[in-house]
Amino acid sequence: MTIERVKPKAIEVRRVHRLVARAAGLPDVRAEVETNHDENRWWPTTISDPRVRMLAAGWSTRVSYRMVDTYAGVIRSAEARGFDDLVASTDAELASLVRSIGLPQARIDFMRSLAELLQGWEKEGVDPMAQSADLDALVLDFATRVRGASFKVAQCALLTARGYHCGIIPVDSGMVAKLAPALGIDLPSGAVAHERMRYVLEAVVHARSAEFRSLVTANEHQVTIPDGVEPTWWVHLVLIYFKRLYLNGPSPQLCRRRPVCTKIVGCAHPTRIV
Numbered sequence: 001m002t003i004e005r006v007k008p009k010a011i012e013v014r015r016v017h018r019l020v021a022r023a024a025g026l027p028d029v030r031a032e033v034e035t036n037h038d039e040n041r042w043w044p045t046t047i048s049d050p051r052v053r054m055l056a057a058g059w060s061t062r063v064s065y066r067m068v069d070t071y072a073g074v075i076r077s078a079e080a081r082g083f084d085d086l087v088a089s090t091d092a093e094l095a096s097l098v099r100s101i102g103l104p105q106a107r108i109d110f111m112r113s114l115a116e117l118l119q120g121w122e123k124e125g126v127d128p129m130a131q132s133a134d135l136d137a138l139v140l141d142f143a144t145r146v147r148g149a150s151f152k153v154a155q156c157a158l159l160t161a162r163g164y165h166c167g168i169i170p171v172d173s174g175m176v177a178k179l180a181p182a183l184g185i186d187l188p189s190g191a192v193a194h195e196r197m198r199y200v201l202e203a204v205v206h207a208r209s210a211e212f213r214s215l216v217t218a219n220e221h222q223v224t225i226p227d228g229v230e231p232t233w234w235v236h237l238v239l240i241y242f243k244r245l246y247l248n249g250p251s252p253q254l255c256r257r258r259p260v261c262t263k264i265v266g267c268a269h270p271t272r273i274v
Contacts, residue, residue, distance in 0.1 A: 003140070003195050008203045015183045016204040017211065020235055022264045023242035024219045032241040037223040037234060041068050043160040047075070050129060050161040051083040051118060057156035058110045058149065063101050070100050087115045106148050113147040114157075120145070128161060135168060139195070151194040164233040165226055169205070171197040172240070178247040179239060201239070205232050 008016075023029050039045060042060050047053050056075045063071045077097060078086060086094065094111065095104040121128060121141075128138055135158060142154035149157070155170040162168070171194045180187050180197055187193040205212055209230040216223065216234060225231050246254050246265060255261040 003136070003192060003199075005136070005199045005203070006196075008200045008207075012183065012185055012200055013204050013207055015185075016201065017208055019183060019242070019264060020212065020238050021215055023238050023246075024215050024221065026242070026245075026265065028245055029238060029241045030219060030221055032245070033234065033237045034222050036241075037164075037221075037237055040164070041072065043156070043164075044072075044075075045164075047079050049079070049083055051114075052079050053160040054114060054118075054157040055083070055086075055111055057160045058114065058146070058153055059098065059101065059107050060156070061148075061153060062103060067101065074098055074101055083115075086111060109147040110149065113145065113149075117142065117145045128158065135166075136195075139168075143191075151191050151198075155194065155198060165229040167202065167230060167232050169198055169201045169232050169236045171195075171201070174243050174248060175239065179243045182247060201235065202232060205230050205235050 024033075035041070043053065043056055047056060052075075055078060059074065059078075060071060074097060081089075081097075086097075089097075091105075091108055094108045098104050098107045101107070126138075126141075127133060138158055139151065139154045142157060143149050143151045146154070146157075152170060152172050155168055159166060159168040159170055173194075176187060176193045176197055180193075185197065185200060187196050212231045212235055213225065216225065216231060221234070223234060225234060253265045255264055255267045261267055
C-alpha cells in the first residue's frame with residue numbers, strides 16, 4: 001500500500017495559513033501552545049529512550065485530558081523499568097502497570113508488537129532515527145505492523161521518537177472530522193484520511209515556513225523553535241488546541257460560514273445561516 005503525496009491546492013494553503021494566523025492570536029490557544037510546546041505533557045523530552053517514547057505515544061490513546069497526570073505516572077514507571085525489562089515482563093506485570101489508564105490487553109498487545117517491529121527494523125537495517133529515513137514509509141510500516149496502531153498513532157510514535165521538530169504533523173480523529181471541514185479540505189474516507197491531512201498540513205508549512213515563523217513572533221508566543229527547522233510542531237499545537245477549544249462543541253464564537261468567512265471566530269455573522 002502506498003499513499004501518494006499530492007501538492008496542496010492554493011486555496012488550501014491560504015486557508016490553513018489564515019486559520020493558523022487567527023487561532024494563534026486567541027489567548028486561550030496561545031496559553032495551551034505555550035504550556036505544551038517546549039515540554040509536552042503527553043510526550044515529555046525527559047524520556048531518553050526513543051523506544052519508550054514510541055510506547056508513550058501508543059499508550060496515550062484513549063486517555064482523556066483529565067487523566068494526563070495518571071498517564072504521566074504510568075509512563076514514568078515504564079521509563080524507570082526500561083524498555084527491555086518491559087518486554088521481558090509477564091502480561092500480568094504489564095497489566096498491573098497500565099491498569100490505571102484502562103484497556104490493559106490492548107496496551108500490552110501494542111507494546112509486544114512494537115518490540116517485534118523494532119527487532120524487525122534492526123534486522124532489516126532500518127533506523128527510524130536516521131536523518132535520511134523515509135518518514136512516510138516508516139509511518140505506513142508502523143501502522144501496518146503494530147497491533148492497535150493506526151496512521152495517527154504511527155505519526156505520533158515517530159514524532160515523539162525523533163523529536164518535536166522532525167517535520168511530522170500528527171493528525172488525530174478530530175482534525176479529520178472537524179478541522180478539515182472547517183478548512184474546506186476534502187479527505188478520502190477511512191484511516192488514510194489521517195495521512196492525506198498530514199501531507200496537506202506539512203506541505204503548507206513547507207510552502208510558507210517563514211510566514212508561520214513570523215506568526216510566532218507577531219503573536220508573542222513564548223516558545224523555542226530551533227534555527228533551521230520548519231515550525232511544524234508549533235502549527236500542530238495551534239491547530240489541535242483550536243480544534244479542542246473551538247470545534248469540539250462547537251464554540252458559539254465560531255462562524256458558521258467558515259471557511260468562506262476570513263475572520264473565523266468572533267465575526268459579525270449570525271450564529272445560524274438562513
